Amino acid sequence: xxxxxxxxxxxxxxxxxxxxxxxxxxxxxxxxxxxxxxxxxxxxxxxxxxxxxxxxxxxxxxxxxxxx
Amino acid sequence: xxxxxxxxxxxxxxxxxxxxxxxxxxxxxxxxxxxxxxxxxxxxxxxxxxxxxxxxxxxxxxxxxxxxxxxxxxxxxxxxxxxxxxxxxxxxxxxxxxxxxxxxxxxxxxxxxxxxxxxxxxxxxxxxxxxxxxxxxxxxxxxxxxxxxxxxxx
Numbered sequence: 001x002x003x004x005x006x007x008x009x010x011x012x013x014x015x016x017x018x019x020x021x022x023x024x025x026x027x028x029x030x031x032x033x034x035x036x037x038x039x040x041x042x043x044x045x046x047x048x049x050x051x052x053x054x055x056x057x058x059x060x061x062x063x064x065x066x067x068x
Numbered sequence: 069x070x071x072x073x074x075x076x077x078x079x080x081x082x083x084x085x086x087x088x089x090x091x092x093x094x095x096x097x098x099x100x101x102x103x104x105x106x107x108x109x110x111x112x113x114x115x116x117x118x119x120x121x122x123x124x125x126x127x128x129x130x131x132x133x134x135x136x137x138x139x140x141x142x143x144x145x146x147x148x149x150x151x152x153x154x155x156x157x158x159x160x161x162x163x164x165x166x167x168x169x170x171x172x173x174x175x176x177x178x179x180x181x182x183x184x185x186x187x188x189x190x191x192x193x194x195x196x197x198x199x200x201x202x203x204x205x206x207x208x209x210x211x212x213x214x215x216x217x218x219x220x221x222x
Contacts, residue, residue, distance in 0.1 A: 039145045043197050051180035051195050052095040054203040058165040058177065059096075061127045063075050065166040067174075068111050 074123040075115070076105065086119065087184060087191045090149060094180065094193055099124050102191075116161070116182070128161035131176060134207050138162075138178060140196040149192055150185040159184040163193075164207065175204040 004012060011021040018040065021033040034042055070078050081103045089100050099118040107113035112133050118124035131138045138160075152158060160183055162176040178201035184191040 039148055041143045041145045041195075043143075043195055047179065047195055047197050048094065050203045051177065051193070054165065054177045054180065055093055055095045055126070055163065055193075058126050058163045059124055060168070061164065061166045062168060063107070063115075065168060065171050066107050066111075066113050066127060067171045068108060068113070 071119050072122050073117055073125065075125055076117065079103070079105065079117065081119075084189070087116075087189050089191050089193070091192055093126070093182075094195070096121075096124055104128075113164070114161070116163075127164040127166070128182060129164060129176070131160060131162040131178060131181065134176070135178065135205065138201070140178070140181060140194070140201060141198060142183070142194060143196075146183060146192065146194055150183060150190045151188055152183075152185055157186045159186055162205075165204070172208050174207040176207050177203045178205040179203045 006012065006022050008022055008024050011019050013019050017037055019035040021035070023031040023033045025031075036042060069083065070080055072078055085103055087102045087104065089102065091097065092099055096118070099120040101119040102116045103119060105115045105117055107115060107127070112129050114128050116126040116128050147153070150156075150158075160181050162178055162181055164174055164176050166174045179196050180193050180203060181196065182191055183194050
């Protein structure tokens with residue numbers, strides 16, 4: 001993993017069209033601003049992990065438990 | 069064409085029935101081709117059966133059947149991936165989970181709906197991040213809780 005140190009109002013570029021700006025740092029929270037093309041999906045990692053975990057759980061579902 | 073499946077034995081399908089998930093389903097990225105099987109005649113439930121892994125199948129249903137207000141915002145990129153425009157007929161499925169032996173505790177993953185471009189047979193799982201919809205949305209409101217308290221009492 002690439003590790004970079006940044007201060008408030010500094011940013012990083014990913015490729016030439018995605019910019020991530022450190023807006024401010026308050027205690028344990030960092031606020032980030034993201035500039036990216038409209039077709040790029042940006043989500044918190046946790047929600048991805050939750051959906052993935054639920055998918056794995058869903059494959060345990062058995063036909064005999066389905067109502068009707 | 070025939071394919072072996074874990075739950076349904078050998079199933080027969082036509083090539084034009086295959087749904088292509090170019091990006092797979094989260095956690096199952098290597099499974100790109102699925103067919104939709106109705107659970108039973110007139111059943112509102114369907115199985116999304118992988119053609120790539122016989123043991124991978126998801127129980128799905130139209131979320132409008134149990135959550136009429138469900139209209140999640142599509143993130144950018146989905147329209148492009150599925151070649152959707154405003155008028156393209158589309159289907160939305162929610163993946164369902166049933167804890168073994170407890171059908172009334174069925175939940176729907178409304179944070180990760182499956183969106184299908186019916187005409188092009190293209191589909192993907194969309195991750196919805198509006199905080200309103202959970203990955204474990206109860207399908208049978210009330211009854212799941214009753215069953216839970218009943219089993220807690222026993």
